[in-house]
Amino acid sequence: MTDRDNLLAEIKSKAVVHGKVTLSSGMEADFYLDLRRITLDGVAAPLVGRVLLDLTADLEFDAVGGLTLGADPVAGAMLHAAAARGRTLDAFVVRKAQKQHGMQRRIEGPEVKGRRVLAVEDTSTTGASPLTAVEALREAGAEVVAVATIVDRGARERITGEGLEYRSVFTLDDLGL
Numbered sequence: 001m002t003d004r005d006n007l008l009a010e011i012k013s014k015a016v017v018h019g020k021v022t023l024s025s026g027m028e029a030d031f032y033l034d035l036r037r038i039t040l041d042g043v044a045a046p047l048v049g050r051v052l053l054d055l056t057a058d059l060e061f062d063a064v065g066g067l068t069l070g071a072d073p074v075a076g077a078m079l080h081a082a083a084a085r086g087r088t089l090d091a092f093v094v095r096k097a098q099k100q101h102g103m104q105r106r107i108e109g110p111e112v113k114g115r116r117v118l119a120v121e122d123t124s125t126t127g128a129s130p131l132t133a134v135e136a137l138r139e140a141g142a143e144v145v146a147v148a149t150i151v152d153r154g155a156r157e158r159i160t161g162e163g164l165e166y167r168s169v170f171t172l173d174d175l176g177l
């Protein structure tokens with residue numbers, strides 16, 4: 001079994017929740033992927049880090065992150081997986097709104113200005129969350145090399161339509177949904 005196979009089994013057994021639910025976009029759906037049950041899971045999170053590094057191995061970037069909260073543990077997992085492979089990869093967090101006190105930053109972590117970065121999400125249905133992060137990153141002077149998600153729930157067309165490279169580890173078909 002590869003890391004990808006193991007991650008797929010983890011998602012199927014731990015993150016798929018059937019039942020009526022309202023999504024981030026306001027759309028109604030009859031299942032939810034609670035990927036925080038994966039990205040914060042002691043067995044599955046290390047797989048997330050390694051599988052996403054493998055998925056983006058041909059891209060050049062030295063920082064990773066996205067819109068809080070879903071993206072945060074994804075970025076952390078990649079940072080640690082990279083360190084285990086002897087590679088230094090920074091992480092960052094894009095706030096939903098600029099902080100009003102302290103350093104008053106929208107993007108937390110090491111400076112992203114002038115750097116090549118990967119924007120990540122756990123999942124995306126409409127592309128809105130990763131594209132919000134991309135906009136904030138560009139405003140901060142970063143070069144976004146691609147967007148990557150664990151599961152694509154339908155965002156591909158909107159993200160690639162913006163001219164961005166888009167990678168996802170799994171589609172709904174892979175999950176049998």
Ligand SMILES: O=P(O)(O)OC[C@H]1O[C@H](OP(=O)(O)OP(=O)(O)O)[C@H](O)[C@@H]1O
Pocket residue numbers: 024025067068069070071121122123124125126127128129130155
């Ligand atoms: O179609 P999209 O807009 O890209 O939706 C996907 C977003 O929905 C979830 O987060 P949510 O908005 O529920 O907020 P959270 O990360 O703060 O939990 C998920 O983590 C993505 O960020």
Ligand SMILES: O=C(O)c1cc(=O)[nH]c(=O)[nH]1
Pocket residue numbers: 022023024025031032033034035123124125126153
């Ligand atoms: O579109 C969303 O908001 C969404 C769908 C999903 O399956 N999981 C999730 O965390 N968010």
